[in-house]
Amino acid sequence: MDFELPPDDDPRRVAVREWLAAHPDPTDRQLAESGYVAPHWPKPYGLDADPIHQLIIDDELKRAGVRRPSNQIGIGWAGPTLLHAGTQAQKDRYLLPLLAAEEIWCQLFSEPDAGSDLANLSTRAERDGDVYVVNGQKIWTSFGHIAQFGILIARTNPDAPKHRGISYFICPMDLPGIEVRPIVEMTGAHTFNEVFFTDVRIPVENLVGEENEGWSLAKVTLGNERVSLSGGGALWGLGPTVADLLELIRSGGGLTDPVLRQRAAMVHVESEILRLIRLRTVTAAIKGEPPGPEASVRKVLADEHGQHVMALAKDLCGAEGMLSEGDALGGQAGFWHYGFLFSQALTIGGGTGDVQRNIIAERVLGLPHDVDVEAGMTWAEARAAAGGAR
Ligand SMILES: Cc1cc2nc3c(=O)[nH]c(=O)nc-3n(C[C@H](O)[C@H](O)[C@H](O)COP(=O)(O)OP(=O)(O)OC[C@H]3O[C@@H](n4cnc5c(N)ncnc54)[C@H](O)[C@@H]3O)c2cc1C
Known part of the structure; x- marks a missing residue:
């Protein structure tokens, strides 16, 4: 650790204080438009802020008692993926309301048979003219019952190896055919949901990135999830x-x-x-x-x-x-x-902790691969291949 935060008269600190003086009780929309919600994002959504600049902004907002809008999946995971691969039209439409928490987002990734082994997912999206028709089930969808949009991954080519043939979509949660069922946690709270898709028609312009290239985008989302x-x-x-x-x-x-x-x-x-x-x-x-x-x-x-x-x-x-x-x-x-x-x-x-330890073992310590996921072997298959000995 070899850095110190710049002193009180640093011009970047002064700029934040001047903005706060002009907006003593900022609304979520004003914060979003100022770039202070996600300062490391590129302009005009953020401020292209380097890490020290981000720490200064965090420090000044904290001192002033200003809380940022709350939209964990939107700001933390969906936004960075749209910045990475979204079209300009998608960025223009979604990023500002997302930063202002005017539109809440959820993540439609996990399925009953696809959690740690996410690429095993079986929700299907079939192209039909200018829509994709989606059928399947997601689970553990946090905020699914209050979200306006979800980031959805679904299989568009069932014949391709499992990490290919997956596409990434922006899914409006009010489309006909979407049913959200609550799951109440042992805390007594309702945060999770099951989400069922029956012939849900998602417009083609809601595809993010290229068709069948969604796995690489899912990895961008998951990378941000682990940091967040x-x-x-x-x-x-x-x-x-x-x-x-x-x-x-x-x-x-x-x-x-x-x-x-x-x-x-x-x-x-x-x-x-x-x-x-x-x-x-x-x-x-x-x-x-x-x-x-x-x-x-x-x-x-x-x-x-x-x-x-x-x-x-x-x-x-x-x-x-x-x-x-x-x-x-x-x-x-x-x-x-x-x-x-x-x-x-x-x-x-x-x-999960086990999966994180696998990552550390393989990518940090250089130990041999546990399961050959690139070859398409699931954890269950590997366990079966080892005679259930794991
Ligand atoms: C609070 C919370 C919020 C969540 N929110 C969302 C959400 O908004 N959207 C969403 O899509 N999902 C969400 N999830 C789901 C989450 O991503 C999955 O629970 C997680 O990926 C694990 O998958 P699984 O539950 O299917 O467990 P499994 O993958 O079935 O794992 C079962 C057990 O097997 C172990 N295991 C599996 N594979 C391996 C391996 N290769 N090596 C060693 N051990 C292994 C696991 O560690 C675990 O102990 C949420 C989960 C939680 C707890």
Whole structure:
């Protein structure tokens, strides 16, 4: 880590402050039009900001108490993919409302038989004149019930090897033939859905990139997903941090139980390691170096760290933690209780912990391939080939 944020009188800081003075209570649309929502995006959607400029903007918005619009899948994953491969018409139509969270997006990737092995997907899109007719089922579609658009991958050539023959679409969620069914999580919240497609007619102009070339775009989306899911808070960059938990412990008089003390120290050490890994990533970006192995390593560590923090919070509630959502943690136990239940999802979404470890083993440590995915062998096939021994 070898950088410092520029001082208070840096012209880029002054520019943000002047804008904030002129817009003391900015709307989501004003923030989107200013370029401050995703400053690293190219103009006119962003500001072409380098990493230091982004950190300055983050710092100034935080100081002013300004929150950016919330549209996780739109801004985090759909937008970067449209910037990468969308037509100018698609960028003009979708990017600004997406940045302003006026149109919410969802991700229509996973299927009952295609999760880790996503290229195994079987939802079909058949060209019929100036539309694609889509049939199939998606699952685990976060925000599908409130989204106006989804990024959809579907098979357009069933005869091609499975990583080819997939195409990438912008799918309006109000098209006839789309049925969204809720899945209620064990947290009690409804975020996920099943989405069924029956003869859904998606206009040809909603194809992103070339027909049958969607797998490479899906990889662009997934790359952004893994980075987005590895931010500061304990729950995929959101929610409380270990510092919040330690503050609660201190304000409650500290810990005497040696095992709990040890666990509190452990989560603090983990969070410091994660902070340093994040700073390394920022340093590499500032030097113009490509992201190193840190991103994959960080996702594995951050997901398990989130589970450790939430489990400790739950255990600190003692017996009350088992019986109720209680208020044994300074009146915030409801949130920690939700976090504890949700934290089980951290090592599944955005690539499971096992799959991340495979990536680290193969691409970082240079170990031999686990499963020959390029040759089209699924995990289940590999397991069968190994006599179910894995
Ligand atoms: C909170 C959350 C939000 C999500 N939101 C979305 C969304 O908006 N849109 C969307 O499309 N999907 C979404 N998903 C789905 C997510 O992408 C999948 O759950 C994930 O890819 C795993 O797929 P699967 O559930 O089918 O598990 P499987 O792939 O069936 O895995 C089952 C088990 O086998 C292991 N396994 C599989 N392959 C390997 C391998 N090669 N080596 C070692 N172990 C292996 C896994 O680690 C896991 O333990 C979400 C998931 C979560 C938890």
